[in-house]
Amino acid sequence: MLKMWTQLGSLMASAMFIYAMFMRLLPPPLQAHVKKYTHKFTKLVYPYIRITFHEFTGERLMRSEAYTAIQTYLSENSSQKAARLKAEMVKVKDTHTPLILSIDDNEEIMEEFQGVKIWWSSHKITPKTNTFSAYPDEKRYYKLTFHKRYRSLIIEAYLKHVLEEAKTIEMKNRQLKLYTNSKTRWSHVALDHPARFETLAMKPNKKEEVINDLVKFKSGKSYYAKIGKAWKRGYLLYGPPGTGKSSMIAAMANFMNYDVYDLELTAVKDNSELRKLLINTSSKSIIVIEDIDCSLDLTGQRKKKKEGKGSKRGIDEDNSDDEKGIKVTLSGLLNVIDGIWSACGGERIIVFTTNFVEKLDPALIRRGRMDKHIELSYCCYEAFKLLSKNYLDIESHNLFPKIDKLLEETKMTPADVAENLMPKSLNEDVDTCLHNLIQALEMSKEDAEKKQSNVQATE
Numbered sequence: 001m002l003k004m005w006t007q008l009g010s011l012m013a014s015a016m017f018i019y020a021m022f023m024r025l026l027p028p029p030l031q032a033h034v035k036k037y038t039h040k041f042t043k044l045v046y047p048y049i050r051i052t053f054h055e056f057t058g059e060r061l062m063r064s065e066a067y068t069a070i071q072t073y074l075s076e077n078s079s080q081k082a083a084r085l086k087a088e089m090v091k092v093k094d095t096h097t098p099l100i101l102s103i104d105d106n107e108e109i110m111e112e113f114q115g116v117k118i119w120w121s122s123h124k125i126t127p128k129t130n131t132f133s134a135y136p137d138e139k140r141y142y143k144l145t146f147h148k149r150y151r152s153l154i155i156e157a158y159l160k161h162v163l164e165e166a167k168t169i170e171m172k173n174r175q176l177k178l179y180t181n182s183k184t185r186w187s188h189v190a191l192d193h194p195a196r197f198e199t200l201a202m203k204p205n206k207k208e209e210v211i212n213d214l215v216k217f218k219s220g221k222s223y224y225a226k227i228g229k230a231w232k233r234g235y236l237l238y239g240p241p242g243t244g245k246s247s248m249i250a251a252m253a254n255f256m257n258y259d260v261y262d263l264e265l266t267a268v269k270d271n272s273e274l275r276k277l278l279i280n281t282s283s284k285s286i287i288v289i290e291d292i293d294c295s296l297d298l299t300g301q302r303k304k305k306k307e308g309k310g311s312k313r314g315i316d317e318d319n320s321d322d323e324k325g326i327k328v329t330l331s332g333l334l335n336v337i338d339g340i341w342s343a344c345g346g347e348r349i350i351v352f353t354t355n356f357v358e359k360l361d362p363a364l365i366r367r368g369r370m371d372k373h374i375e376l377s378y379c380c381y382e383a384f385k386l387l388s389k390n391y392l393d394i395e396s397h398n399l400f401p402k403i404d405k406l407l408e409e410t411k412m413t414p415a416d417v418a419e420n421l422m423p424k425s426l427n428e429d430v431d432t433c434l435h436n437l438i439q440a441l442e443m444s445k446e447d448a449e450k451k452q453s454n455v456q457a458t459e
């Protein structure tokens with residue numbers, strides 16, 4: 001087989017050589033004629049159509065989006081099919097430098113689309129002249145070859161499929177961003193939070209419920225359009241400090257592949273600034289307002305908060321905040337959530353967190369605004385088992401029943417359980433860590449009992 005190809009190759013080369021010699025002998029007007037007829041002849045005997053996609057196009061030699069999309073598509077598909085690959089580190093914004101594998105120059109791959117064979121090849125032209133140019137000298141392009149019988153299938157369906165696939169791959173591989181606000185602007189850093197639903201300790205059925213809700217939301221574009229509702233969903237995460245509210249937001253972002261906009265309401269001057277900020281969020285994102293009870297005065301405890309936690313300034317609802325002219329109001333926030341959001345694109349999640357759900361204004365958390373209320377609570381036995389699996393790599397131990405009993409008798413947050421489980425030095429083994437936790441649980445139980453008896457004594 002190889003011999004046959006070699007023979008065919010040398011035959012073609014000889015034919016090309018003779019053709020070139022012959023053309024040289026002809027006067028220029030005749031050359032044009034011969035070229036025209038050769039072209040017609042090859043069209044007759046060669047039933048394939050070729051489309052080229054150049055890397056740089058247009059007068060200003062912009063990098064072609066189609067070329068980039070094909071590169072992405074082929075790098076995902078070609079790594080399994082091509083014999084010769086080219087590896088490059090591609091510098092993406094925000095320090096993300098993934099290794100991209102693409103088909104090497106002059107390499108060809110074949111794939112099938114709806115039973116039709118398609119060939120992709122990658123080419124490079126190196127110009128002979130050495131003139132200075134701001135753009136790379138080498139010109140690269142991809143060539144797509146297919147039988148002319150399938151012209152409409154390839155042009156209408158296959159190319160659309162390639163571009164859509166490329167978009168999906170890009171979304172999957174993209175670097176998530178964490179945006180924070182200052183004045184009316186968002187600035188961002190790379191979001192690399194390790195929290196995943198698999199590492200989040202909570203009741204398994206509750207976790208499943210949240211995951212299902214998110215999956216339903218993600219695939220709900222046409223459903224939301226059908227029912228005439230903006231494609232957004234509000235979650236209220238509530239529970240004591242250290243129960244995993246912020247961790248759950250990071251897990252949601254990783255699971256959904258969404259950017260996070262961490263909206264610090266206390267840094268927003270007024271309702272119109274708030275509106276601008278929210279309009280400037282992109283779709284496929286989670287907008288987070290942490291400690292909502294501290295950011296808006298819903299509780300009448302603004303003064304206390306201010307004294308207790310300097311950074312968590314309260315904001316008056318009646319626009320009469322005495323310092324720095326802060327004027328974000330509850331009604332302003334609600335108007336933006338209900339109004340602007342519905343009008344400007346979809347696939348957005350808004351998450352409020354609070355430690356004091358009972359203090360929130362019912363208007364803020366009614367269904368439709370905050371569609372799902374998720375309670376994150378003290379560590380239960382199932383949550384502990386997940387933590388011990390993650391932190392100590394164990395799924396059972398003879399101390400587990402004792403811990404189970406203690407967890408029922410006393411309240412400890414997952415953050416505290418995790419901290420006690422974590423080995424503090426190289427020579428702390430599993431037993432020591434579990435004993436540390438038991439000790440902490442017993443102390444917490446004693447404290448709670450003492451507090452209880454003090455209360456009873458004062459009554």
Ligand SMILES: Nc1ncnc2c1ncn2[C@@H]1O[C@H](COP(=O)(O)OP(=O)(O)OP(=O)(O)O)[C@@H](O)[C@H]1O
Binds near residue numbers: 201240241245376
């Ligand atoms: N449910 C949990 N599962 C796994 N780890 C947890 C959980 N809850 C807390 N942790 C651990 O405790 C740390 C603090 O948790 P996190 O910041 O998510 O709490 P929070 O509920 O947001 O608290 P706060 O109300 O103070 O903001 C996390 O970094 C994580 O390591």
Ligand SMILES: [Mg+2]
Binds near residue numbers: 246247290
């Ligand atoms: Mg938090």
